[in-house]
Amino acid sequence: MGKILLTDIGNTSIHFKLYDEQKNIYLTENRFYINEKIKFSSFINKGIVDEIVYSSVVPKLSKKLINFANKKGIKIRSIKDFKSINYKKFNIENTNELGADFVAYFHAMNNKKNHIIISLGTATTLSVICNKKFEGAIIMPGIKTSLYSLINKAALLKTSNFHFSNQIIGKNTAEAINIGSINSHYYAIEKNIELIKQNMKIDEVIFTGGNAYLLNEKIKEKYILDEDLIFKGIINIYNK
């Protein structure tokens, strides 16, 4: 009860939202790249934060946060440890392997509709939720992960302000990379959506994740964008 620090630990960023449970509003937000030096004590204090509830796919960082919370005497729990999670709803081979972010996304949905949830982070993931069950996922190298991997490996390629291009082929290197990385990433996602839809009845496709801004305009043409999806999932797990 009180003020809960909702925490999303991914492979690129760690994102916090302080949530007032009684008023059902977010109070503050903090976000860091995971390779920065993060000073938890600058915003996590007893009296301000009553409890920390986190989703993590980076064990080393969760341990750091747990140690900090323990030192400060603040209660801390992983969403994966909540008894409210019914792992029978995950129709996959081994739920122990499943990233906590997938568990949170599943619980962000009210389960009245069938969904594809697309998270654009370090990895791009597609989660398929059908007939109240998590039916499986697709994990692709993320949009920036593959782009920077290319730039770092190719001697003549330089970084630039990459964006979605209106062209079909590029007349210069930057444009050619825009089409091959940003546009093509979107088309790969679209093709996978199409294939899933050929096999299952999907009502809604929802995009989320820190790299969604790169595809903002395209997403809004056809789909839903919800940057708070993981936090909604954590709240639902907490309240269940």
Ligand SMILES: Nc1ncnc2c1ncn2[C@@H]1O[C@H](COP(=O)(O)OP(=O)(O)O)[C@@H](O)[C@H]1O
């Ligand atoms: N502190 C920050 N402020 C603004 N944007 C950020 C910040 N940290 C990460 N991002 C954006 O989010 C992207 C990473 O997406 P994210 O969903 O956080 O990935 P992951 O869940 O894998 O950590 C980054 O490439 C960047 O564009």
Ligand SMILES: CC(C)(COP(=O)(O)O)[C@@H](O)C(=O)NCCC(=O)O
């Ligand atoms: C697929 C992921 C790397 C995505 O991580 P993210 O892009 O959010 O940093 C993460 O969910 C993960 O490590 N999952 C474990 C494997 C699985 O869920 O099947």
